[in-house]
Amino acid sequence: MADNFEAEMLKQRRQLYTTVFSQSFSPCGRFVAVCDNFGRITLFSLAASLSADAKEDSRKPVFTFQAHNGPVYTLSSTERFLISAGTGDIKAWSWADILKKSPKVQWSLSPPFNHSFDNPETNSVVITKDGMLCSGCGDNNVYLWDMQSGTCTNTLKGHTDYIHALTLRGNDQQVVSAGEDGAVRIWDLRDSREAVHILEPYKHDVCARPEQGRWIGCVAVDSGDDWLVCGGGPSLSLWHMRSMTPVVAFSTPNSSQNVVMFQEDQIMSAGSSPCVNHWSMNGELRSQVPCTPPCIYSMAINTNSASYKVLSAAGSSAKVDIFTNFGYKAFSMLVC
């Protein structure tokens, strides 16, 4: 009786302090996996939650498993694998296994950290079309991995503080990294000795916000490679890539942006305020959609399945918000 009660109480308290850091949709587009600060990966069924006769039960997690010993910060998917990273190794789980509810680590990559005390983490993982995996880590480096052999092929050094976010550019030939040191570096994956370009938003008056810090938490590149958007301590800003200058700053007073993406002709961003911002390219705030978590760390659009194309947003709450129409929140799914 007492043991049960204690487990129940602990579960309740954990739920109160759950933070969801990242999400990834299954290749079939019917499921979404989310990872949290307790090292768990939770699977929800979009198909069940979005069906016409969905009840409260169908929005409950399909399956939860302990993936890492510490927080999991990033999830990404390939055709076959779900790749999770955060504390410790980068682990790959087979989607087929997860859907069968018997996840096993298919392969893992150990980043070559050599600091013993600062406990480096992996904050971001991106995968190129030709099977190269880039991981942005807590020891200021971006590691490049060959997924076939599982070996670390290269290390991109240059940041002076940890890497927050990575994104790919130029037909997957370049990787863009955003760091705590306030710099956005653009690297050529073929020739990786030095960064090709370095952007430092905190040095530009348009977007600098010294009271919020220098750090850049998110970066995104548009499909035509002409524009880059990044934000964090400095306010969210749109950069013209050929001239390497900030063109527009998006005004988010008292709120730092943790996640940003290009969506058709607009930019969507979210951060330390409980809403998703929709911006036009000229810096005009089109709409602000309220959501549950007070601070958002992850937004994702399900492009894997046309019938379940939804936007999901998650952050410092056990609730993952689902937007079927991007204009308002449809419902929340509870991680527990």
Next chain:
Amino acid sequence: MASSAGKKRPMVRVSRTDSSSNLTDKDSKKPKMDSGDRQGESASLYSEEEEAAQRDPAKDVNLYKTACDGIRQLLQEIQEIKGSGRKDAAAEIAERKIQASMHFITLKKLNRLAHMRCKKARDTTHEHKQKVDSYHLQLQNLLYEVLHLQKEITKCLEFKSKDEEIELVEEAEFFKEAPEEISKPDVTQQDPHQLTLARLDWELEQRKRLAAKCKDYEDQKEEISQEIQTRRDQLDSLLPRLNTVLESTKPLQEALKMPFDEMRQQHRMAQFLPRPLYVLYVQSSAYQQACDPALTVTIEGDLDAAKSSGPSTSAALDVDSDSDDEEGTKEKSRRRRTISIDPTDRRGKVLHKHPLQVNITIKCKDGSSLALTFHYLLTLQVVTVIVQLRPVAEAVTSAISGGDLLSPSSLLSCLFPGDHGNTTPNPANQFLLERARIEDFNDCVKEVGKPYVWAQQLAGLQFLNAEEPPKPDTHLSSTHMEKTMKALKVRVRARLALVQQLASLERGSVPVTRECQHLFQTKIASRLASWKSITYDDYIALPYSQLVVASGMVHDTDNFYLAVLQRGSATLTAAVLLSPGYLTCPPVFSLNLNMGTDHTASNDENIRAMEHEVNVHYKELLVKGSHDQLLTNQLQRLLMCLDVYLETQSNSSATEGPSEFGREKICPRVVRGPSRCKPFVFNSQHGFFTQR
């Protein structure tokens, strides 16, 4: 007849004269007839009837036709003669007239014959008809007889003999067991009737034998019971002698300090305990002997009243409240019944306790003791507990915010989750209470004590099923005994320690015992500025406690405190939720940091992380040996977190000029991960701070 005879006479005369007629063959007889007397005349009548029978009717028809033709001929001739007008016409006519008359006579005769035949045919028909009728009647009689006989046959077939109802032994068995003179195989093998008779005989024989045996046994039984009686008498006479022996040993017992007698006394009293208390007594004394010699278990109360209220088992299972009082108090009970409308009296009856009670005293290591008095409510069938804490002198500290933490009513509240002891655990009681106009059982707690669920379990009572009356289950009691005793001890220790902690918190110091010191950095710059208790309403009105309130963890039975932590210009206010199940349910902190603006869990991720540290990872603060220091350890942890927060804040915000809070903590990384979490976890081995 006479007239017809009269008519015939002239006809005979005519036929005698008319030789030309066809009746000439009869004419020879006619003169005889004519000459005879009346007898002869009647014979001639007979003969005419015979004649009618003998003659062929077809010939008569022809005769009739010729006669008619003759008449016609003659009439025609007469007419011709008249027409011719001859002289001799008249004679010829006369002749013709005679001939015609002859024909008429023939016609008459024929007519008579026809009539006679007709009559005869009618007679014959009638005769036959009567014959048929009689045959029909005979047939009916026979049919009826057949039916009757069939009925008789069925009746016979349906007849059942009485012997068919008797269950007989199997045929094979019968032949095997029965003696030759009964079974008579030579006769019975062929004749089933004889076989049945024989089997019946055998049955009778066997039954006779068994009856004899039964009587034998009854006699034996009688004999044995007589023997028992004599022995019992013998034993009864032994008791007074033994008593005198016992009496004489008392001085020796006292001299040797061996309280056998007292124990015996207690055990004797135990017989009169109601069943649940008996279970409690047996199990707790067993526990005392096996595991915990410091436990004291005694029975107290009015033994005589208990004796008069009948054997313990009946008292325990009595549902009707009136039968509590037996012979001795009959008058009283009758009076009660008449005035039972009075609610106060009803109330007394509903809350009627068994005159005996079980006292259990639990001694803790530090010398304080917890006295529990268990009562059994006869009508409500629940066990209630009255609690009294006797702390040792040095453990008594006055803490204003400690309030009623040690008061008997709240000391054991939520010993197990949700067990407040304010409502009766027996669902069947609701009706009884309503009848006695007791709306809330809580009102009578002062009189009878609290019906905690664990007390029911110790007494072996379980009220899961509302319909069935509870049956004291020894197994239930023994499984819960150790756990409950331990929980009671832990509770007393935790409460005493808690009150001490609260007292020192009120003085503004956060005591950290030596065992826990390694959890914290020695130099902590933040200080506890104040500690006070607040009400439930105050607590739920706080803006920063809303997350906790929304999660449903807050109940109005909990205790609430407000702690203010300070360092320089920064003030951290912590609303503390302390559930009565303290230790199994650790305190919950809700934080609000004021540094010009308010930082709470909903707008500052790092404040959320601090709450997370103390509310979820409290287990790290439980050190063996100082298990009870949880609250102060949590506060100390909070002070340390506040230091880290302030020192790293100054560094990361990149403001110009020297910051207020110098960086004294060693942290390899100031922020980490997407949430830019500060290093709140202290690594005591190496003395630095990291992120979780």
